[in-house]
Amino acid sequence: MDTALARFGGMDVSPKLKQGDRVAVVSPSWAGPSVFPAVHERSLHRIREDLGLEPVEFPTTRAQGTPAERAADLMAAYADPAIRAVFATIGGSDQITVLPHLDPAVFRADPKPYFGYSDNANMLNWLWSHGIAGYHGGSTMVHLSRGPAIDAEHLASLRAALFETVDLPITEVPGFRDEEISWQDPRSLIDAAPAEPNPGWVWHNADRVVTAPTWGGNLEIFHWNLAANRWILPNDAYAGSILLLETSEEMPSAESVFRVLRDAGERGLLQQFPVVLLAAAKASHFGSRPDRADRDAYRDEQRTAVLRALETYNPSAMVVFGVEFGHTGPQWILPYGGRLTVDGPQRKIIAHF
Known part of the structure; x- marks a missing residue:
């Protein structure tokens, strides 16, 4: 084990x-x-x-x-x-x-x-x-x-x-909401923000089935904990876990995402995870509402940055991009410390609640 x-x-x-x-x-x-x-x-x-x-x-x-x-x-x-x-x-x-x-x-x-x-x-x-x-x-x-x-x-x-x-399938949703209605607007309690077509999940190295506990969370918080070096355990404590990563409404640049993962790789941490799940990246906020093409480009650049870091530090990792958890809606709740099964050949994710 x-x-x-x-x-x-x-x-x-x-x-x-x-x-x-x-x-x-x-x-x-x-x-x-x-x-x-x-x-x-x-x-x-x-x-x-x-x-x-x-x-x-x-x-x-x-x-x-x-x-x-x-x-x-x-x-x-x-x-x-x-x-x-x-x-x-x-x-x-x-x-x-x-x-x-x-x-x-x-x-x-x-x-x-x-x-x-x-x-x-x-x-x-x-x-x-x-x-x-x-x-x-x-x-x-x-x-x-x-x-x-x-x-x-x-x-x-x-x-x-x-x-x-229960073993709950985590499935792709037909559309997701990247925009929000301001809480200062009474409509936020009545109406749903507009949804956009879901580009779907992107699988990388989907050649195995892994069942393991999860760890990770928001990339910016991940970076803070690495920088503080106070709330991170020795690398081997995470060995075999599934890494969950998502980015916030601060919409970090692709280069910032790469640098965080590069630093985790230099520490020897990124190498511990056989599977990485990347949430559908939030690409719009109240102060910045790019058009659809720019949002798609932002997510593509972020995916490229993640693969660039993994190519150096964990090239065999299975990766799933675009999973609906984190800062977009609908949001799947996922176990944290509990187990997920990521089935690459069948393109399935199962949460074990």
């Missing part, structure tokens, strides 16, 4: 929830609910009505707290035996400063599932390093609140993560 599967054997995965359970709704990064309360209230309503769970807020959920205060809320949520899962409201830009204030013993004592992405990759990585699995995706203000209903793919994978023990 390789290192990654050995880690999974020791990874703490909490029991599934049941209807009526209480779940924490916290803001470990930016306290978005304080700025957009109507969006936050919509997410609480959908937790109750669509999931049958009871959301519980904490002091910094709606008020921007210091790193120590946000850490205290996280520890309070994990210390409360009545809380059975923890949802992040949204990401941000400084969650890495919360981590030094956390006591691992509190989280190990009751390893309940954590849902988030973007800046929440800091928390997911920290939990992973302490043997606790989580879920990449699911910030409440983003994918629970937007538009007339929760996306079917998001809801199916969220329900699987919360309530089911």
Whole structure:
């Protein structure tokens, strides 16, 4: 058994929830609910009505707290035996400063599932390093609140993560949304942003079947953790894992993506992953709305940059580009520390919830 599967054997995965359970709704990064309360209230309503769970807020959920205060809320949520899962409201830009204030013993004592992405990759990585699995995706203000209903793919994978023990196919969606409706516009609570045709997944070295636990997350956070050199374990701790990578609304250049992966390769880290999944790259934001051709070109350049780094540091890796997780919608929630099967010959991805 390789290192990654050995880690999974020791990874703490909490029991599934049941209807009526209480779940924490916290803001470990930016306290978005304080700025957009109507969006936050919509997410609480959908937790109750669509999931049958009871959301519980904490002091910094709606008020921007210091790193120590946000850490205290996280520890309070994990210390409360009545809380059975923890949802992040949204990401941000400084969650890495919360981590030094956390006591691992509190989280190990009751390893309940954590849902988030973007800046929440800091928390997911920290939990992973302490043997606790989580879920990449699911910030409440983003994918629970937007538009007339929760996306079917998001809801199916969220329900699987919360309530089911199931092997769920992660499939290509016919169209995805790269644009957003501003939360300052009341239409954001009613209408869905426009979808564009999905160019489909691109497979590279799709010649094997790999089942393994996942690790990674947002590329920018990945880079911060490498730079801080505080929240990264020795390289062989990740050996055999499936690397998840996605980029944010900051839309890093292809050269920036290459340099992050090059640095991981120089460290010896990039070589540890037999499979790399790249999310459909976000190529539009409020301040930058390129036309369709420019968005396609951006994604093509990013794919070329990733392959350029892998050609040097991990040429045999199987890679899937364009998977719908991360910053685009619909968003599949994926296990983080739990297992995926990536079947190259059959062009299939299965999430084991």
